[in-house]
Amino acid sequence: MANPVIAGSGEHMIEASGVSAAIAAGAGAAVxxxxxxxxxxxxxxxxxxxxxxxxxxxxxxxxxxxPAGTSLFNRSGLQPLGLEKWIxxxxxxxxxxxxxxxxxxxxxxxxxxxxxxxxxVADTRCTAFELNIGAPHGAxxxxxxxxxxxxxxxxxxxxxxxxSVLEVPLWxxxxxxxxxVPQMAAAAFGAGADAVTLITRHMAMLPDLNTQAPxxxxxxxxxxxxxxxxxxRWLALTRHLVGPEKTxxxxxxxxxxxxxxxxxxxxxxxxxxxxxxxxxxYGVLTDAVEDLAAYLGSRGETASDIxxxxxxxxxxxxxxxxxxxxxxxxxxxV
Ligand SMILES: Cc1cc2nc3c(=O)[nH]c(=O)nc-3n(C[C@H](O)[C@H](O)[C@H](O)COP(=O)(O)O)c2cc1C
Numbered sequence: 001m002a003n004p005v006i007a008g009s010g011e012h013m014i015e016a017s018g019v020s021a022a023i024a025a026g027a028g029a030a031v032x033x034x035x036x037x038x039x040x041x042x043x044x045x046x047x048x049x050x051x052x053x054x055x056x057x058x059x060x061x062x063x064x065x066x067p068a069g070t071s072l073f074n075r076s077g078l079q080p081l082g083l084e085k086w087i088x089x090x091x092x093x094x095x096x097x098x099x100x101x102x103x104x105x106x107x108x109x110x111x112x113x114x115x116x117x118x119x120x121v122a123d124t125r126c127t128a129f130e131l132n133i134g135a136p137h138g139a140x141x142x143x144x145x146x147x148x149x150x151x152x153x154x155x156x157x158x159x160x161x162x163x164s165v166l167e168v169p170l171w172x173x174x175x176x177x178x179x180x181v182p183q184m185a186a187a188a189f190g191a192g193a194d195a196v197t198l199i200t201r202h203m204a205m206l207p208d209l210n211t212q213a214p215x216x217x218x219x220x221x222x223x224x225x226x227x228x229x230x231x232x233r234w235l236a237l238t239r240h241l242v243g244p245e246k247t248x249x250x251x252x253x254x255x256x257x258x259x260x261x262x263x264x265x266x267x268x269x270x271x272x273x274x275x276x277x278x279x280x281x282y283g284v285l286t287d288a289v290e291d292l293a294a295y296l297g298s299r300g301e302t303a304s305d306i307x308x309x310x311x312x313x314x315x316x317x318x319x320x321x322x323x324x325x326x327x328x329x330x331x332x333x334v
Pocket of ligand 1: 033074201224273
């Protein structure tokens, strides 16, 4: 990879033109829209919807220029091209792009998963493969369409199964909707993952004051810049558990090159950007690559120099100076 900014998987990575636009914009790699063998997972994309809300929960127009602090709410499903076309298109993208194009599978039928992974890697000739076992929409999907895993033993078994049939690096993307993110990551590494991508988005529900119904009618996946510190905490705690030699990839909340640097300081070797590109366009990737380079250049540092630096400086509450009256300076005057 030419740089640590990865265009993450999403709807703008369904068509070949979107993936190539991400690479042309300067991304160090691009993950294509996820697939599996189950037509119900692709069909779920037909039930999707997308909306942006500002920090006062007012819906903002989908005009490519949302105000800072905007959050994205959406349903999603898997790629709608059909598995054969998706494999063929991904193979072409791998062949023509000068940066890695990475196929992504969200498991449907676990009994078919390793066969599917082997076939995808062989037919696309990709140089890395991402297995997303943390898709937030998993719980809303038709049974067997999208598997969402939290149990460490299941994760170890699934990752080992896929690892045993692959000869390329295996990235495993995991949910943040658990208190056991570091333990899930450790289970994935223990079973042979080469990198763990963390964390997938939160699920949420936003009541509308006029209709008094949920905005968009359902629970939805929820992302935005607000998620960055949550992701950074999990990156840091995961680095502490699995050790600095393990490769972590950040996702959920990076909107700028500065955010990429923040996730790297928390322990990520690379960072996926998805919502910001989906809502603001591919130029977000160009800006992020340039801003990250400017930050590193201004400090005379390389990307790998900064990985985990803030995580390694994380202290505990009781390491802080003791002042019995500190809280008094913060309460409002009576
Ligand atoms: C509309 C949309 C569709 C997505 N589809 C996928 C997908 O098919 N596979 C996947 O691994 N992640 C998918 N994601 C998750 C993103 O790749 C990313 O992990 C998540 O949005 C958090 O990062 P962000 O804050 O940069 O958006 C999707 C995200 C969005 C917003």
